[in-house]
Amino acid sequence: MNRILIDPLAIKHNYQMVNRWVGDHGATLTVVTKALCGHSGTIAALAGMGVTSIADSRLRNLRDLAESDPGFEKWYLQPPAQSQLEEVVELTDVSLNTELHTVKKLDEVARKRNAVHRVILMIELGDLREGILPGALVRLYNEVFQLKNIDILGLGANLGCFSGTVPSVDQLMQLVLYRELLELKFQKELPLISAGSSVLLPFLLEGRVPGAVNHFRVGEAILLGTDLINGGTIRGLRNNGFILEAEIIEMKEKSLTPSGETADEITPFPVADETDEKDRVPGQRGYRAVVTVGGLDTDISGLVPVDPSYRIAGASSDVTVLNVGDNPGDLRTGDTVFFRMGYSTMVRLMNNSYTEKVIREPV
Template sequence: MYMPVLEINLRKLEENARTEKALLASSGIEVMAVNKVFDGCVETAQAVFNGGITVIAESRTYNLKKIRETGCTTCLLRSPCLSEIEDVVRYADISLNSEPVVLRALSHEAQRQGKTHQVLLMVDMGDLREGIWFSEYQRILETITLIADLPALELYGLGTNFNCYGTVLPTVKNGEDFLALAARLEADSGIPVRRLSAGNCTSYHLLDKGIWPHGLNHLRIGGLHEFGIEYVDMKYLNEFHHSSKPVDKACSDMYILEAEIIELNSKRPYRLGNWASMPFCKVKPLSIMARADAHCWRLGARMCRRITVCRAMTLSLS
């Protein structure tokens, strides 16, 4: 039976990573490479590592286990579950956190394993992803103090998210608010905050415009080196390998998908007719459940793509 094949040009990926690191370093910004779109592919992680980015992030612990063989520093790009603390400490050097109960569990397990685990303390500046809400200053102060006090934990930095769950764009205003919060925390706690991790590749938009708030010195980036695209204005960046095809297709000549076409039709972008209830999406009375449903939708879509597209992968060094 014929299987679809995704071919990835590792040389171009490595060169994009090298370009990205140099571009951000020229503005005093450290970069953490996100590899999750490749689902823990060791070869892509190795290409990015060879390009000079030494910290690589994944959203699954079993993928962190795989990419450790590259020699990179690993980061779990989400808040850990209590049920996976042992694996988080074993396979992740860094993780994103905000909950005291999880921090205490990480501390206990890190002591048991004889390790020091680094924590990126997350603050929600409005996007509604993980983190303590920015106006709850006392909670943030207590949590950063807890990290400093707990044995076997070390503060990696202060982080936030933009244009992720809530599609809130990074701006000069929310960037400067994040800077002010960090400065106040340092003054009140006496704890140095060495990294201000100000989001993902959409935050590069401010740098591209020349309006980056000075002092934000860290980003967690995947799409920039994977596609060479600035995602807010949706344009290709000349320094990167990318495609000359329409930018709204977000494609790149680093990737070739070979597959049999089984149906080819042009259809309207919306459904026609009366709607039945949708699987995986029941109406919940509580807003907290709506977020869980949204994650189910994304997970379901990701699983479908993996089943139908990513059965095989060819890695090209050309």
């Protein structure tokens, strides 16, 4: 039995804090909900918190949202696929774009629907994900500028989302200068620079984000409180919005080292926490708890036991094994163990139909 325990009070706290920081900067906030994988209970909780703008990368989630709560402004977080252009215009208010051909097709679809579709033009600034090469920006902008059913809402960039590079103020200033260039050349205001994200929040708190960066797309920091620059949790945020509960199916005292020859190829999920390996002596024994979450369910390497004395010894496709020392809590089969989790681990669990999702009621 695996359950994700969702604490709406922790999420609300984080949302209110991030929204205040962004507002104090003179910017607006769109909450990235793709990690929720369309979980209706959490989406409803966000609406109750006052969230008005959300972003997702799955059109099915946005369709469900449009049917259940049409009040949200909806952003589509990836460049649209050619096979999904009709749905993008139907279901979303804003999409992120990098290809001229795609934007022209969006214009055709919007014209047939007697609608105007808004776009953010995403610029490549070194993270090497999607983005228009700066040398091609003016030419592409000139073509998009002439489309009658496309409204260019602004410029954007993905920073620290793919290659692991730490964003810089210089990159943000490049976006500001590109906007100034385009506004001067085409005599049309570009309202937004959409470059803020969870990774930029530490910069924001240090006062290092240029004032012209006036739109933030934030998910991970609101849901998990993660500090992607320094590690750990951003000061002032909570890290207990999503907790995994897994059941113990075996508890036994065993050797802490395997017997016989080992081979890396036989270990498909090498996730052992080796922080205490240096203190281990040959023949040492301890209690091991086998719990019900495995590699089939999620990325085990992103699990962190809430009890800091527990260590992950390893995992298979079906189970994870914990070293629990002398078992001071007298854990038994049927008891449960709790884990915090990284973003990748959370996304896979939320998308996993085998994992129950439970909204915790306020006490």
